[in-house]
Amino acid sequence: MRFRIIVLAKQVPDTRNVGKDAMKADGTVNRAALPAIFNPEDLHALEQALSIKDKIPYAEVILLTMGPTRAAEIIREAMYRGADHGYLITDRKFAGSDTLATSYALSLAVKKLAPYHLVISGRQAIDGDTAQVGPQTAEKLGIPQITYAEEILSLDAKKIIVKRRLERGVEVVNSTLPALITVHSSAPPCRQRIGKLLMKYKHARTVTELQNETKDYTELYNERPYLLIEEWSAEELKADNEWLGLSGSPTKVKKIENVVFQHKESKILSNSDKDIEKLMQTLISSHIIG
């Protein structure tokens, strides 16, 4: 039997490089102005999965993501780096999902991929920073979770030993399999794309993407069926609509405020020697320093 590893990943707006046009005049986020990227910690998760595959030849790595059609970009990106397949869960019914509704949909897709041995994701995504989807998916699957993982120390068909990076130290734990692991940014970064794989998978598309292509891919796909990235809808996941999207999300956003800074009387100083010396004198005489 193959050793099946499922990597959960998310395409996120790059909130770390927010430019001036990132906010619209009405104070809402201008998503179009932010580049969409592979969530950084999910890349660390992918690397953990790929390094297992390096050691165990019968391991396979499957990338699973939820999002709009465009999110297939990160599935291809994962394939260029060594993932074997990918699945995109996509449906309008998922719109407005909070972490609970998201973990429900993800858990159904993971179950559809059973039997699996390991589920790996990044600790958190940079657009929300909640770190909730991993543990919530593990709970829905009824499997143990190991969060804040830094390194997989050993692994066999039944158990895994993982080093965790915590605030005040390091913890090494042993878990039965299957289990879900969330990977911390202190883990090794992901390997780069591999030229051969880029050539192999550059025409990989989802059904929706194929419909939007002007070129006819029929012949190519008959020859190379592995290029098709499967899309799963809520129906294909046999999801209960009550648990999806807004109705499946107990948290509601009451209000969003653009960041407003309270004005405080700030003294503007030049960078002249006189100003800097005066400031240091003030700090010393008021016993703030010295």
Added chain:
Amino acid sequence: MNNIFVYCEVTEERSIADVSLELLSKGRKLADDLKVKLEAVVIGHKVTKLEALLYPFGVDVIHYADDEKLFPYTTLPHTTVIIELFKKEHPEIVLFGATSIGRDLAPRVASALRCGLTADCTSLEIGDHFDNKSQTEYRNLLFQIRPAFGGNIIATIINPETRPQMATVREGVMKKELYSVKYKGKLNKIDARSILKDEDFAVTIIERHLEKSRIDIKNAQVIISGGYGVGSKENFRLLFELAEILGAQVGASRAAVDAGFVEHGRQVGQTGVTVRPKLYIACGISGAVQHRAGMDQSAQIISINTDINAPINQIADYTIIGNVADVIPRMIKYYRKNSK
């Protein structure tokens, strides 16, 4: 209305973590607003002076599960004990520390109870909400306020329908305050053995050791913090030099950490450490909300920035318009000259 619960983390020293005491202080205020009781949940083994420590924070009930298998923390046994307790007690609100324990435990509990959870709140308030769509008025909800989207917006999150309303809060965000030294509550012992199943021990700890990070910016009186505007790892050396002289610690913004200028342990802000030093010198930091959330309670703030319009300047007491590499060496020079 039902009561407010705080999950209290047990430290290595078998006491209660500071973040939990801060949450008890906040929980007491919310309980007074709502006229309900404050209850603490403690899961561990041989916790010292538990009652004497917690009651003065205004705790009415301590639910205590004491068993050698419950310390140190592992996810599943703590989840099981909490879920059993909550199914009986039906809390209105539950608060967890946003630590590696709280952020591991709270989502698992929320998933099992199918209730809402908001991570890393920077403020918690009680308020009413009118839902236009269903024309329903909700009274006395917990408003969970947090920066989102990398700190570019501030969101107020509510859970109108589901209970408990759960939130995590980072250490240092709420203030630790005694309620009354004479306050007395009661102890409810939980028999964990009767609740726990074999599957709860699927994860076992093989080894753990403290690697006390040498970096302790949380307790520093003075912090020299650098942002992306510092420009390079080399320029950060100037910050370390000034810190050395002032007996200060070096902090950083997320952008500086992401750029690899300094290690993550120095990150100040929503996803780093929250600090309240006597003096915070922000060098080349523009001041995204997610950063400000971690330092805006500093007693004095100095901003050094080439951009007069940098948002951080608006919360600074002094703003020096200039380049970090140019200003800091002169701060060192004039400190030396005047401190003797």
